[in-house]
Amino acid sequence: MCSLFRCSSASSLLLAFGMAVVTASPVVMSIPISAQNAVPTLLTSTSKTTFSDIKANYWARPFIQAIVERNIIDGFADGTFRPDRPVKRAEFAVMLQKAFEQKRVRQLNAGGFKDVPPNYWAASAIKEAYETGFMPGYPANLFLPKQQVGKFEAIAALANGLGLTATAPASNILNGSYTDAPIIPNYAADAVAAATQANLVVNYPNVKKLDPLEPLTRASAAALLYQALVWQERVEPLPSNLKTANYIVADVNQNNQTPNDVVTVTASDSSFSILSSLLKTAGLAVILQHPNNSMTIFAPTDEAFANLPKGTLEWLQQPENRETLIRVLTYHVVPRKRQVSELSEGKLKTFAGKAVNIQVNSLTHQTTVNNAKILQSNIQASNGIIHAINQVLIPPNINLSKK
Incomplete structure (x- = not known):
């Protein structure tokens, strides 16, 4: 087992861990609406990527082409894409419904929204966007489906629905990233900061100007959705040599800090001091920082390690037991970034080669791994995601009581 952790190249590391790059082609379509209960005529061809109003040098062309090629969004029957057309709340709800498969985190009341009748063309999408936490309603039980979506609202919706959290103060991220940060509404600041740190935000023509109160356009919606899919590792990032990539906002705070990989994040949190120390003892720190x-x-957490049988932690730290320590620690790691909302009932194979059992209580929204409860979820890192648990997971082929 130890030999697996002496690999020097990135490819051999991935093979050693049994990691696979998962690419999926989601089906997302923005439905432009001209009447409340009618869907307009769209192009019947899902392979068309050329539009009369999208020139070769149009700033969002790579985003638009990519999502059209993947059947994510269509143009209109007249051969246009209408990139500057504002997106309405009902349209954005449909985009979200077809882009993501998130778990419900709340329930819409039986009567639904007063301004969304049961036969409304986007009723199911609106219900799902609300219940999965992407989009809120308004007072008096209204959704306002025809209201235009502000750019900051769309960014906040993606951050909230995807469960993004920032690893630095929101004010630091926003003030360092945007010249117009002061006009971002306070209630959306944390969500916009988290989306910024996750590289979801795209600003044209000035990458430093968010224009948060401007309406979301179809072109900007395509860019934001594409970047969200990049974050989920469902599509590839745009090549850095494309001019369009220059409009993707990078959190400037990360340029002046140690890279926020999973090891660095755990080391910076006092709750994980024992785990951080054990990763170094096992020789896993360098690998997990890749x-x-x-x-x-x-x-x-430290408390979870403290609850191990007396003497167990000290035994694991002894050099002759390093292989067992590696097996225990890698039993806590699974391939791919998985938000807590992406964890579903069943077995999930770990880097140790053994599977953990995921259980989700739909009533309490409590997720457990084997018998360990997730205490804090979706702690973001540059190369992964961390969920704090209240117990140490022991692989089924290891019996520490007979050490």
Whole structure:
């Protein structure tokens, strides 16, 4: 087992861990609406990527082409894409419904929204966008489906629905990234900061100007959705040599800090001091810091390690027991970034080769790994995501009581 962790190249590391790059082609379509209960005529061809109003040098052309090629969004029957057309709340709800498969985190009341009748063309999408946490309603039980979506609202919706959280103060991220940060509404600041840190935000023509109160356009919606799919590792990032990539906002705070990989994040949190120390003892720290690794770590807190049988922790730290320590620690790591909302009932194979059992209580929204409860979820890192748990997970082929 130890030999697996002596690999020097990125490719051999991935093979050692049994990691696979998962690429999926989601089906997302923005439905432009000209009447409340009618869907307009769209192009019947899903392979067309050329539009009369999208020139070769149009700033969002790579985003638009990519999502059209993947049947994510269509143009109009007249051969146009209408990139500057504002997106309405009902349209955005449909985009979200077809882009993501998130778990419900709340329930819409039986009567639904007063301004969304049961036969409304986007009724199911609106219900799902609300219940999955992407889009809120308004007072008096209204959704306002025909209201235009502000750019900051769309960014916040993606951050909230995807469960993004920032790893630095929101004010630091926003003030360092945007010249117009002061006009971002306070209630959306944390969500916009989290989306910024996750590289979801795209600003044209000035990457430093968010224009948060401007309406979301179809072109901007395509860019934001594409970047969200990049974050989920369902599509590839745009090549850095494309001019369009220059409009993707990078969190400037990360340029002046140690890279926020999973090991660095755990080391900076006092709740994980024991885990951080054990990763170094096992020789796993360098491997888990590799920028090309994508993983989810179920991280036991210090209290969880303290609850192990007396003498167990000390035994694991002895050099002759390093292989067992590696097997225990890698049993807490699974391939790919997985938000807590992406964890579903069943077995999930770990880097140790053994599977953990995921259970989700739909009533309490409590997710457990084996018998360990997730105490804090979706702690973001540059190469993974961390969920704090209240117990140390022991692989089924290891019996520490007979050490």
